[in-house]
Amino acid sequence: MKNASGGWQQVDATLRTTADGAVAPTAVPSQLGFSGGGTGPMATMTTTDGKKLTLKAPFPLPKPALNGDSALYPSVLPGVDLELTATPAGGWRQVLIVHTAEAATSAAVRKLQFPIEADGLTVSADVAGNLKAVDAQGSARFTAPTPVMWGLAPGRPPTPADRGRRAPSPCSPHQPRKSLWRPRPRRAPTAPAKAPP
Template sequence: MSRQFAMPRARRRALSVMLLSLTVCLSGLVVPAVTAVAAPAAVPDETPDAASALLAARAANKSVRVLSQTDESTEVRANPNGSMTMTVHRQPVRVKQSGKWAPVDLTLVRRPDGTVGPKVAPIDVVLSNGGTGSPIVKVGKAGTEVGLGWPEALPEPRLAGPTATYPEVLPGVDLKVTAEVDGFSQVLVVKTPEAARNPKLKRISFGSYTRNTKVKTLDGASAWDGTRTWVEIPPDRMTNRHTGGR
């Protein structure tokens, strides 16, 4: 059995007044606007001088590169504890592009002009994309160029990392050219015993290519710009170097 109780009229009136008051209070409540808190300024990974680098390193608790003391093979970094660290490499490890340092990347790519070259290199290394009329490979610096030629038309190369492989430059023989930090290297890969018996392999002379420079031969070959030597080619690169196939 359920029972229902009627609320007295006076109590119902009092409850209505309380609900009305609560509604008025809520409608007049002012909620303050939420203000976005600005994120702290990012500390750069490099600064122009040692003093600013030390300040940035302490503020961010990380090492910061000192641009005024950094070049292609040397880097100076400020540390959070106030010390400085200098790292020196035997060869260039970075190249300045568009005002910023980029790590050396010798991965070969095909360029819009139809040639092949590394993504980021301290000197300009250009490889042939096949055909005739251009050197197998050339290196350039400050408007001068030197390189090697091939007496016949070259096939289109296969690219893998820093190496371009020109297949079958002779029957059973591939030519591999590899971009290096200071230039290039090349090797003939003899793939079969039959190919090794080719009389042309007894001595292969690569043709020379120069632009705005002279080449003089000592033990090897040196590219001379009129004031100083900027690249040297060992003797085996001027003749032939090959590996035998199985």
């Protein structure tokens, strides 16, 4: 990918703390930022032409523990952790890790919503729960598939294989909830083909 100075560099989703205390991947095609803790935005994606999509958490976030491309916010609710993971494409995955049966059945978890703010974009959902943020021309700039849930054996942490597995709702003990936001690349218009003379 090209960096700000116009040179080429390797894509690297490893998270780091920025000068202003936020968290961002080292080098990804779309500008992405995570919360460094507090009551500000949980995650923000910005396109090259300034369109912005922001998700907020309905609770203050603690300072995260960074591990590669993931940021873990512990105990955001009783018995619940929040994990945000940057993707190489510049999007992110969010996972709620629910540790106990009590937490899984709590009203705070079952009714949890993350408010969305869109600058220059309109966000909509289809009947299946897939989300799309489009610009004024109707072009999709960000998308997110339907959130999924899955269960784990008590005491076993989630693995990468678990994160691709669907499970029925409602939440069961040790059941994370996952959603994924990703930027949509813009295609340059192509010139119409001309017939040979």
